[in-house]
Amino acid sequence: MTSLVLFGSFAILLLLSVPIGIALGLATMVTIFYSGTIPIEFLMKELVTSVDSFPLMAVPFFILAGEIMGKGGISERLFNFANALVGNKTGGFAMATIVTCMFFAAISGSGPATVAAIGGIMIPAMVRQGYDKKFATATVAAAGSIGVIIPPSIPMVIYGVVGSASIGDMFIAGIIPGLIVGAALMIWAYLYSRKNNYKGSGEKSTLADVGKTFWEAKWALVIPVIILGGIYGGIFTPTEAAVIAVVYGLIAGLLLYRELKVKDLPKVLADSALTTATVLIIVGSATAFGRLLTIEQIPAQVANFLLSISDNQIVIILLITLLLLVVGCFMDTLAAIIILTPILLPIATNIGYDPIHFGIIMVVNLAIGFITPPLGVNLFVGSGISGLSIEKLSKAIIPYFLAMIFALLMITFIPELSLWLISFTD
Structure with missing residues (x-):
């Protein structure tokens, strides 16, 4: 009965549209009062x-780094480089938009931030190039x-x-x-564009054009190298890497790109705060909610329920x-992630999934939630930029949703896609 409450x-x-953080806290408080066995x-x-x-x-620092880099001239330079790579192909602008989002993803660590930073530039640009506004907005929302x-994520x-x-x-x-998801989105963008x-x-980019745009974007492209190289070089922790990203973003935005x-x-500070x-x-709030679930032994009940349906690894996953x-x-x-990880991770490890691989599966699954209503935060950001209704955008996003599902299944059933690079760091 407590779990029902x-x-x-x-x-x-x-349903009353209470913000999710507040709703989690209030639901926990109501349940505490109902049970009478847990102090407030x-x-x-x-x-x-x-x-x-x-x-x-690391979270607030990565958020601040994303805000700084989103306003520091990085987005446009990343697009120029991506456009030099694939812009002359069929659907080139759409594919360049996806590639730009992939580059920016390696900087911001946030889906909505990527949509906001890239969408403001690319949605109007794609429409000017003759692309349908629904397709243009769906492309940015999905790639975000x-x-x-x-x-970093x-x-x-x-x-x-x-x-x-x-x-x-x-x-x-x-x-x-991430590269697989990006490739899946680019395949659909190409097919739709064709x-x-x-x-x-129509203008074939020369090696000199690619080199020039690469050089202009070099300060942005080096950020992921610094972050990941520093972490795996033992120079700093992920939290310290986030601080480095903030400092680097300030230097790039204020002094290098100006x-x-x-x-x-x-x-910038107010928005990130x-x-x-x-x-x-x-x-x-989610941590308190999750701890209450554990006290009520709900994770064990869910695990027993799933395992009672089948002991087949494929069925359970x-x-x-x-x-x-x-x-x-x-x-x-x-x-x-906070609520479901304690519930699902033991089940996944019990059926033979590596915790890191399962973490990637969770993140990719929930990333798809950015483009699925009613929450679909990327849809709302894209809608705000383009002026399209959520209903129209939700229909336009369906092919991209299916492309991401295909990529998810590949990632789920081919563990090496997630674990192969880690083997080189052991």
């Missing part, structure tokens, strides 16, 4: 201790999901903290899956995938 009150609060101090303690974590400090798959940091997994290993493991006769720029002005910094506060409220896809439609990615 917990999930029931949470569902009612969501439990909630306050969890809200504080859950965010008192050195690895978790790669922001949490290619490292804020959800990977959260999974590492909750699942006691190496954040550095999670970052390395996300590289190939069908609708969306030609490329498009970020000192007068812009107060707004607001995002960080939202994230940490969700982290604290498909059931977990279906659950994550549904949850991603209704719940924030970070909250879902």
Whole structure:
């Protein structure tokens, strides 16, 4: 009955449009009062201790780094380089947009931030090139999901903290899956563009053009190398890498590209502080919610239920995938990771999945939630930029959704795609 009160009150609060972080906290509080066996101090303690974590400090710094780099002239230079690589192909602008999002994903660590930074430039540009606005917006919204798959990734940091997994290993493991998702999106963009006769720029890029745009974007492209190289070179931890990213972003924006002005910094700091506060409220509330689930032994009940359906590895992982896809439609990615990791990770390891591989599966599953309504935060960001209704955008995103499902199945059933690069660091 206690679990019914917990999930029931949470569902009612969501239906009332209460923000998810607040809804998780209130549902936990209601359940505590109902049970009468847990002191109310439990909630306050969890809200504080859950965010008192050195690895978790990486989250606000990566958020700040993304804000700085999004306003520091990096987005346009990344696109110019991507356009020089594939812009002259059929559907070149669409594919260049996806490649740009992949580059920016290696900087921001956030899906919505990637959509906001790239969409503001690329959606109007694609429309001017003759692309349908629905397709252009869907392209950016889908590609923005790669922001949490290619490292650095804020959800990977959260999974590492909750699942006691190496954040550095999670970052390395996300590289190939991120490229696979990007390739799947580019294949659909090419097929749709060929069908609708969306030609490329028609101007073949020379090696000199590629070299010039690469050189202009060099300060942006070197960021992932510094972050991952520093972590695996033993120079700094993932949290320290996030701080390095902030400092580097300031140097690039203020001194190298000179498009970020000192007068812009107060707004950048305010925006990142607001995002960080939202994230940490969700982290604290979701942690308390998850601990209450553990006290009520709900993870064990879910595990027993899944294992009672079948002991076949493929059936169980498909059931977990279906659950994550549904949850991603209704719940924030970070909250879902905090709540579901303690439930699903033991099941996954029990059927033979590596914790790092399963973490990538979770992140890719929940990344798809960025483009699935009713939550679909990338859809809302894209809608705000293009002016399209969520209904129209939701229909246009379906082929990209299917492409991401195909990529997800590859990542799920071919563990080497996630674990191969890690083998070189052992």
